[in-house]
Amino acid sequence: MNQRLKVILAVGALQLFAASPAAAGRAERGVRxxxxxxxxxxxxxxxxxxxxxxxxxxxxxxxxxxxxxLLPGVWGGERIRFEVTARGAAVEYDCAHGTVEGxxxxxxxxxxxxxxxxxxxxxxxxxxxxxxxGYPVRLSGQVGGSLLKLTVRRADTKExxxxxxxxxxxxxxxxxxx
Numbered sequence: 001m002n003q004r005l006k007v008i009l010a011v012g013a014l015q016l017f018a019a020s021p022a023a024a025g026r027a028e029r030g031v032r033x034x035x036x037x038x039x040x041x042x043x044x045x046x047x048x049x050x051x052x053x054x055x056x057x058x059x060x061x062x063x064x065x066x067x068x069x070l071l072p073g074v075w076g077g078e079r080i081r082f083e084v085t086a087r088g089a090a091v092e093y094d095c096a097h098g099t100v101e102g103x104x105x106x107x108x109x110x111x112x113x114x115x116x117x118x119x120x121x122x123x124x125x126x127x128x129x130x131x132x133x134g135y136p137v138r139l140s141g142q143v144g145g146s147l148l149k150l151t152v153r154r155a156d157t158k159e160x161x162x163x164x165x166x167x168x169x170x171x172x173x174x175x176x177x178x
Contacts, residue, residue: 070104070112073168075148080164081172082150091139091152093162095121095177098152100139110143118152118161123177137161 075082081092084104091098100116119134136155141148146168152161 067105067107070106070143074171075166075168076170076172077164077166078173079175080150080162080166081174082148082164082166089116089139091116091118092172092174094175095123096161097121098134098137098139106143111141112143113138113140115139115155116152118154121177 069086070084072084072086075084079094083090083092086103088102089100089104091100096119098116098118100114102114104112104114106112116137116139117134118137138153138155139150140153141150148166148168150164150166152164153159154161
């Protein structure tokens with residue numbers, strides 16, 4: 001067995017041990033469940049870096065661990081542009097736009113569901129006193145490799161705004177209202 005694999009297995013065992021309620025008392029005393037001394041913090045940190053690289057590797061946009069945020073970048077499709085940032089997302093449609101405030105966290109299957117705000121647009125100038133307020137929406141989707149299937153619904157009425165298929169690093173095909 002090569003050294004890197006041994007380190008990865010050791011880190012996995014330490015993580016399982018740390019999650020064990022029975023281990024809490026022993027961990028405080030610096031002893032592992034099997035009675036051997038705990039690994040030094042520096043060695044544990046170095047081993048952890050190697051383990052995390054193997055867990056998150058793969059195609060951009062694909063997630064392997066639950067609780068990971070969707071990677072920042074542009075997703076484009078017919079009539080929609082979805083730009084993910086570390087803090088949320090901006091959505092642009094032909095005649096509307098929207099925001100997501102907060103990280104988009106996906107589960108092991110690549111699914112997510114987040115709250116956002118949707119703002120309707122129209123051609124021509126905005127008139128004085130015209131309400132530019134948005135309304136709450138629910139954006140739910142699933143990421144698989146470089147594809148994202150996204151559904152947007154009003155949060156209050158459950159009315160479907162749209163279902164979209166987007167590709168990572170692709171610009172949108174938008175026809176803006178004029």
